[in-house]
Amino acid sequence: MTATFHAGAAQRIITPDLAAGPVYLAGFQTNRPATEVHDDLYARALAIRADEELEGSAQPPCFILVVCDLIGILHSDVLAVRQAVRERGIDPGGLVIAATHVHSGPDTIGLWGPSRWRSGVSADYQAFLRGQIVEAVVEAVHGLRPAHLRAGTCTMEGWLKNARQPEVVDREMSVLQATTVRGDPIFTLVNLACHPEVMFGENTEVTADYAGAACQAIEGERGGVGIFASADLGGMMTPDVGKHGRSFETVWAMGRDVAIAALAALDAGRDLEPRSPRFSRREVTIPLENPLFRFALWIGLLPSLTRNRDGDVVSQVSLLDLGPLRLVTIPGELLPRPGMHLRRLLGVPYRFLIGLADDELGYLLPSDEFVYPRNPFRPGDHYEETMSVSRYAAPLLAEAWVALLADAAQDR
Numbered sequence: 001m002t003a004t005f006h007a008g009a010a011q012r013i014i015t016p017d018l019a020a021g022p023v024y025l026a027g028f029q030t031n032r033p034a035t036e037v038h039d040d041l042y043a044r045a046l047a048i049r050a051d052e053e054l055e056g057s058a059q060p061p062c063f064i065l066v067v068c069d070l071i072g073i074l075h076s077d078v079l080a081v082r083q084a085v086r087e088r089g090i091d092p093g094g095l096v097i098a099a100t101h102v103h104s105g106p107d108t109i110g111l112w113g114p115s116r117w118r119s120g121v122s123a124d125y126q127a128f129l130r131g132q133i134v135e136a137v138v139e140a141v142h143g144l145r146p147a148h149l150r151a152g153t154c155t156m157e158g159w160l161k162n163a164r165q166p167e168v169v170d171r172e173m174s175v176l177q178a179t180t181v182r183g184d185p186i187f188t189l190v191n192l193a194c195h196p197e198v199m200f201g202e203n204t205e206v207t208a209d210y211a212g213a214a215c216q217a218i219e220g221e222r223g224g225v226g227i228f229a230s231a232d233l234g235g236m237m238t239p240d241v242g243k244h245g246r247s248f249e250t251v252w253a254m255g256r257d258v259a260i261a262a263l264a265a266l267d268a269g270r271d272l273e274p275r276s277p278r279f280s281r282r283e284v285t286i287p288l289e290n291p292l293f294r295f296a297l298w299i300g301l302l303p304s305l306t307r308n309r310d311g312d313v314v315s316q317v318s319l320l321d322l323g324p325l326r327l328v329t330i331p332g333e334l335l336p337r338p339g340m341h342l343r344r345l346l347g348v349p350y351r352f353l354i355g356l357a358d359d360e361l362g363y364l365l366p367s368d369e370f371v372y373p374r375n376p377f378r379p380g381d382h383y384e385e386t387m388s389v390s391r392y393a394a395p396l397l398a399e400a401w402v403a404l405l406a407d408a409a410q411d412r
């Protein structure tokens with residue numbers, strides 16, 4: 001029997017209600033209350049499964065990816081959503097929840113409240129957010145139908161720069177599209193490494209930035225649900241706005257160019273042979289080293305960080321194997337140098353790095369360039385280190401990715 005892919009997709013609005021109380025925008029400085037909504041924020045979900053389940057397999061029946069227009073989602077929220085999804089009768093074993101890392105959305109972490117000492121997280125908003133993610137997952141899974149999958153890859157010209165290390169820029173763009181058997185798009189997933197921060201620290205309007213604009217452009221051009229996932233955008237892959245300046249016109253121009261490049265990559269790409277997706281996950285334990293984060297925990301700014309009894313941070317990484325396409329998850333902001341190394345390790349033509357997935361541990365720097373500044377409030381060239389759990393985070397995660405890949409190779 002020939003296997004067939006099944007695919008589904010859905011989206012839910014997750015824009016905070018500005019009338020319900022102050023909404024502190026996350027990223028850049030503290031105390032940046034939102035003044036209006038420029039465009040809505042979304043949780044965008046896709047689901048993939050094969051029609052035959054492997055005999056006696058421990059595999060989850062379905063791979064599900066949700067990407068939210070947010071600064072990040074901590075692991076404790078991910079665990080709560082998985083539990084709620086299970087209560088709706090869906091196996092969450094293959095569920096990954098990521099954030100685009102947009103810098104014009106509500107504080108969902110706790111570091112960007114009214115002052116350095118006060119969290120900007122709203123418990124009511126977090127509950128609303130978790131509910132909307134669950135609804136998107138349920139609709140995507142209930143909408144699973146026979147589908148073709150097609151993948152593409154290209155180099156994104158223009159728009160990207162590395163503000164920390166200008167000579168290291170990861171321009172690889174990966175695209176995955178599911179269409180119905182009649183050819184109508186179900187979803188188009190785009191994966192690129194660049195902070196959604198065309199609108200910078202002066203902006204006070206809620207927006208999904210260029211990532212949302214790219215999704216809108218894809219949906220307008222081809223239909224289906226557009227989904228943008230950030231890749232190895234750490235320290236410091238950021239929009240090269242150049243002469244355009246920072247405006248919503250620039251947001252739209254960059255989003256449109258990302259969409260055009262993604263659709264061209266798909267057109268030049270190839271259909272994937274139907275096969276059972278192989279999904280695997282590993283837990284990673286990382287010592288919490290950063291004195292700033294320890295202090296933030298102590299004063300109650302990071303209540304949601306998931307830790308074990310020794311106080312170490314507990315997080316997860318996952319690998320999806322679809323043959324010539326591999327997708328790996330990163331629980332934070334990996335720098336492009338280790339990011340490009342990880343792509344090579346994946347060893348396939350279509351390589352997805354889903355950043356800020358299932359957690360936000362901050363910047364993940366190679367240990368040889370990790371220098372913690374003497375005064376973390378005046379970090380100079382070493383700001384990224386002050387927004388990272390530990391110098392050991394990236395090497396420990398790399399160990400877990402290598403182990404996942406070794407398991408996958410054994411199964412092939």
Ligand SMILES: [Zn+2]
Nearest residue numbers: 101195234333
């Ligand atoms: Zn960042």
